[in-house]
Amino acid sequence: MSFTSINGDNMDLPFAKESVNASGTTVIPEPSTFKVKEEEDKSELPAPTTATTKRAREKTQATEDENGSPAKKNRTGKKAGPLGPIPMSYEEAGSEDRLTIEMREKDGKQWLDIKAAIEEITGTKFGNTTLKGRYARMKANFVIFEKEHEPILLDVKKDIEQKFEIEKWQKIADGIEARCGQKYPATAIQKKYKQLSKRVNTSGPVVNDG
């Protein structure tokens, strides 16, 4: 994995120079160029109190928009856990986050070891997957998308969605044929579906009239 710095330089290992303390723990110095996080006494941070119940097996649809993506609002970025908000760049990352990256990518440490190290530093207990998840989100945040690739992204997305749309109606046509033996053109099915949807919206549910 390589990162791209905010300057656009590719970095295989964008780590600060580290040292090893007496207990053998790798210590990343707090570089003066980092965006300094709000001073907080980590030793007094409360342990996470999340009481998550068993994960529901059935998906819910409540927070999804018409594209199936979570509905978004402007990012406030003010909600933060014990490690603070997930940094948007390596430069923004605090020493704990840098240590996580260092131990994971450079030292090849296991997550349990990383978890133990971070817990020792912060005095906060974390779940077994918290740091893994945080690391994955950091990696996503750190990617700098080339400006000239942006229109390509939009283009490709549009192409694929159009392709999916065509495939979708064709599959529906196939499904109808499989069920009742009647083959309808995909475009006719699409048109009929629009009519039915309108009826649902204006006068309640569609009645299956045979």
Add this chain to the structure above:
DNA sequence: ACACAACGTTCAGGATAGTA
């Protein structure tokens, strides 16, 4: 082939800021 460990991903739940 099977069991197990480690990992990455997904998603529910809680917290909190913004908005009507």
Add this chain to the structure above:
DNA sequence: TACTATCCTGAACGTTGTGT
């Protein structure tokens, strides 16, 4: 003030690699 959107955490799940 109630509601909504967003964020972070952590449990559950699926995948992959390794040992037997």
